[in-house]
Amino acid sequence: MLLAVECGMSKQLKISRILHAGYVFECEGTQIAFDTIFENPFSRNCHAFPDVRFDHAQIREQKFAAVFISHFHDDHCSLESLDLLDRATPLYIYCIFDELFEMVRRLGFAKVQQLQLNVPVRAGPFEVIPREAMDADVDSMFQVKAAGMNVLNVVDSWIDGHTLAQLAQEGPWDMVLWPFQTMREIEVLQPSRSAAAPPELPEEWIAQLKVLKPRYVVPSSCQFLQEPWSWYNRAFFPISYRQFAREVGEALPQAQVVRLNPSVSVLLDAASLKAAPPLPWVVPVGEQDVDYQYQGNAAPPRTADIARHFAPLTAAQASRVTDYCRSGLLEKYGDVEASSEYFDETRYWQLSVYDHAGQVTRFRYRLDAGGAHADDGNAALGWTTEIPAAKLYAALELGESLTSMYMRINDAVFDPATERCLQDADAVDDPLVRCLFSDTFGAYQAAQLRRLLAR
DSSP states (O other): OHHHHHHHHHTOEEEEEOSTTOEEEEETTEEEEESOOOOSSBTTTBEESSOEEEOHHHHHTOOOSEEEEOOOSTTTOOHHHHTTSOTTSOEEEOOSOHHHHHHHHHTTOSOEEEOOTTOOEEETTEEEEEEEOSSTTTOEEEEEEETTEEEEEOTTOOOOHHHHHHHHHTOOOSEEEEEOOOOOTTGGGSGGGOOOOOSSOOHHHHHHHHHHOOSEEEEESOOEEOOTTOTHHHHSOOOOHHHHHHHHHHHOTTSEEOOOOTTOEEEEOSSOEEEEOOOTTEEEOSOOSOOOOOOSSOOOOOHHHHHTTSOOOOHHHHHHHHHIIIIIHHHHHTTOOOSSSGGGSOEEEEEEEEOTTSOEEEEEEEEETTEEEEOOSOOOOSEEEEEEHHHHHHHHHTOOOGGGSOOEEOOSOOOHHHHHHHTTOOGGGOHHHHHHHTTOOOHHHHHHHHHHHTO
16 A cells, blocks of 8 residues: 555656566556566577566466557467466457457456557556557557656557657657667578678667657667577677667767666656566566677577477477478468569479488478479579478477577578579578468467467
8 A cells, every 4th residue: 555655646657677578567556567478488488688587376466457468479478478367357459360369368368458559548547558560560569658657668669750750749758668679580590691780779769769858768678588509699689788778878868778677666756767676576587787799690500500409309290390391381382472573483492401410301392383392303492491390390389480490591502693683582581481470370379378278
C-alpha cells in the first residue's frame, strides 16, 4: 500500500526491466507488463546479457492488470513464458494473424484481444496506445501514459517519417525506450560477402531522437548473446552500451541516457528519475555492467566445426532431415517465390548438411521455372548453402528461427557471370530459407503449444 500512496500522491511511475524488450510498469498499485519473456535462454539460444535467472514460483504469483505484446516474434511472444501467468490476465497482442490468438486461447487465456493502432487501452491509471511501426504487418510500438508521465516504448521498431511526425505531436516525452542494437542477422549468413558494420549509430536514430527530445533515453531491446562458443557474439552486435551513451549524450545534451539491466527499477516523476527496489523475481547472475565487443566480420569457423557443438540426432530425426532434403524440399520449392530476379533463370544449387561429427552430406538441385529437381550432373553451381543437421531438424520440428540456424550462404567463389548476377541477389532468397520460413507463421509458438498441451 505504501507504493500505491506514494505513486498517487507524488505522481511517480515505476518502470522495471524484465529482459530484452520486457518491462513492468507500476502506478497506484496497478502493474502492467510488456513483451513478457521469463526464460533464459529464450528463443532456444538467446542467452540473457547480462546473465539472469527467473524465479518462476514468484512469477506465477504476479497479478498483472494487463500484458501487452508488441508482435509475434518468439523473443517477444513465448507461450512457455505466458504459461506462467494467471489465465485471468488480459492479454493485448498486436498481430494480424488469427492463428496466434487461437494458440493463446488454447493455452487457457480467456481475455485475449487484438490491438488496433492508435486505439487506446485503459488499465487502471494507465493508458496504452499502440503506435505504427515501419513494418506494420509485424511490429508495433507503445505509448504509455500514467502519473502525468509520457513514455514511448519503441520495442524493436524502426520509425518512418509519418509516424515520427505523429509522435512529435504527442510529446513532450519523459522517457523513450530505444532499441539500440542494429543486429546483423542477415550479414552473418554470408560473412564472406558482407562488409563490417560502420563504427557509429545510424544517422536516422540521432535525428529521430532529436525530434522526440526525451528527458531520458533507455538503450532497450537486444539484451542477449548466442551460445558462449558462438562467433555471432563477436559479429552479430556492433553497438556497445558505451558507444550508444556517448553518441546520444553528445547529440542530446539535455537528455540523460539510463541503462536498465534486467530486474532494475526506477521511479520517474516530473522532476527526477530515482532508483527503486528491483523486481524480486528477476535474479541477476554475475557481473551486470557488461558490454558488447564487436570485431567486425570476425573470421567465422567452418560449418563443420559449428555442427560439432550440437548433440547427434536420433535415427528418426536424421531420417526426417534426409527425407526433407530429398523430397519435402522439392515439393515445397514451387510454392515459394524469390523477391529478386536471380532465380528467374535456371540455377544449380548445392545444399551441404553437417552432422554432429562434422561429416557432410551434399544434395544438389536444379532450380528452374518448373520447381526444384534433384540433380547429379556437374553444371557450374550458382548458389550454395551450408547448415548443421541439428539446426535443420530444429527448424522443421521445433520452430527454430533463422537467426539461430548457423546457416552459411554462398561462401564460395563462382564464375564471373554468376558473381555479377549475385550482386543483386538477396541472402533471404536462399532456397532453403524460403522453403523453411517464407510462408509459415508461428512455427515456434505452435511447437511450444504442442509441448505444453502434451504435459
